Amino acid sequence: MTTTGTKQVQNVLVLGGTRFVGRHTVEALLAAGHTVTVLTRGQSPDELPRSVERLQGDREQGAAGLQALTGRTWDACIDVSGYTPAAVRASTEALANSVRRYVFVSTVSVYAEQHRHPVRETDPLLPAAPEELTEVTGESYGPLKVTCEQIVQNVFADRATILRPQIVAGPFDHTARYPYWPDRAAQSRQDGQPMLAPGDGSDHVQAIDARDFGRFAVRLLEDGTPGIFNVAGPRLTWAAFMEAIGAESVVWVDATTLEAEGIGWRDLPLYLADDSEQGGLMDVDATRALAAGLTLTSPATTAQDTRAWSAAQQTVYALTPEREAAALTAKQAARNGESL
Structure with missing residues (x-):
């Protein structure tokens, strides 16, 4: 981490980063002056700026798929592509001593009582999926994210930040x-x-504008803010x-x-x-996120x-x-x- 004026410039690893939410998050990091590395499988079109460092790997393969991270350190990691417990287990364990903060992008689909008005961070969650489950379906998506959240929180404790976005909207969707x-x-x-x-x-x-989401993730990194946040728009x-x-x-x-x-x-x-x-x-309550700096387009x-x-x-x-x-x-x- 370096300091420019009164601002600390961070070296940030983004897991994913070439598509939609990840792309907007990378752009928000760059706009704020941070240095960005992305780890991707190299399967999606890559239109990111040349200043972004590219690493290739596949954490679905476990530790063997994350060799590109060996011996490297970053100030923080933003995980926009963690869908299965196996993948998140691999990345959290590989980065436990290599990043200070781990920001995990989850979903409001983790909530068990989705008929509640409004939905708040303290509401009950769905039963966690087994760690060995790898098939992502409409039914398993929420439970898988619950398990992924638990892994991030267990490994990083107060160095973990969990974001639960609502429907995300905007260009590149x-x-x-x-x-x-x-x-x-x-x-x-x-x-x-x-x-x-x-x-x-x-x-x-x-719907939350993906650009608002990206800027909020950056704000939390800059402030070192832990905790769980619903991220929802008007x-x-x-x-x-x-x-x-x-x-x-x-x-x-x-x-x-x-x-x-x-x-x-x-x-x-x-x-x-x-x-x-x-x-x-x-009807997702984003009061906590708004208090932490979320702004809405x-x-x-x-x-x-x-x-x-x-x-x-x-x-x-x-x-x-x-x-x-x-x-x-x-x-x-x-x-x-x-x-x-």
């Missing part, structure tokens, strides 16, 4: 979740046709979200009609009704910047124009029937 909405709104503006929106506008949605009604993404013509379609048309959460990403079993995941800016990037991506989304049109027709038929 390859998940096809958040980008669907600004992309669909742009298409609707272009062709003059209304777009389907779920519910009646009163349910809620939350909580909007869906009506306000439609306005933020620039939707000009919207048709609200109720859950009954959506179900009848076979349209579910994969087709309408981000949508969780407030009273659903997972509705609390769109306006939802409209997140939407605009995501669209500016995604416009050139030609992403194929689950909800086809034909299925959306069928649902809108069914909704209009139901309205006509109600008016008779």
Whole structure:
């Protein structure tokens, strides 16, 4: 660690770092003047600046896959790619005496009672997955992250910082979740046709801008802050979200009609009704993070910047124009029937 003026410049290792959240985290570190090394498997496109040191390894192979770390030290590590206990066990043990702080990127999916409003860091967690489990599925994702958190905390104790992000949004989002909405709104503006929106506008949605997440991770490193933090963005009604993404013509379609048309959460990403079993995941309390320095980008800016990037991506989304049109027709038929 070196000092420039009143600021301490840190040498930071990022596990992952070339895609989405990792990329924004690396960019935030560089913008703050820190020195960055990334360890990746070398399988994803790498558009990081040349100043970033690249190491290659695969911690799924255990200690044998982390030879590139041997004999090296860093001020801190940010783990954005730890999904299985075996991988996190390998990296934490390899770095226990090589970094002062270990920041682990977890998820709000660790919470057991996801219908709670709001979801707080002190809420109960899902049962931890066995350390030998390596298959990441929709069902195992949360329990695996619980186990990963436990490993980080056991190895690093008060040198551990756990971040539990909500839905992450912004440019370079390859998940096809958040980008669907600004992309669909742009298409609707272009062709003059209304777009389907779920519910009646009163349910809620939350997303944290990946750039805000990256800057917050850097802030915690700089301050040496331990603990667990939910990282969530502004909580909007869906009506306000439609306005933020620039939707000009919207048709609200109720859950009954959506179900009848076979349209579910994969087709309408981000949508969780407030009273659903997972509705609390769109009511995540980030009070602790805000007090520690989290700053939030306006939802409209997140939407605009995501669209500016995604416009050139030609992403194929689950909800086809034909299925959306069928649902809108069914909704209009139901309205006509109600008016008779």
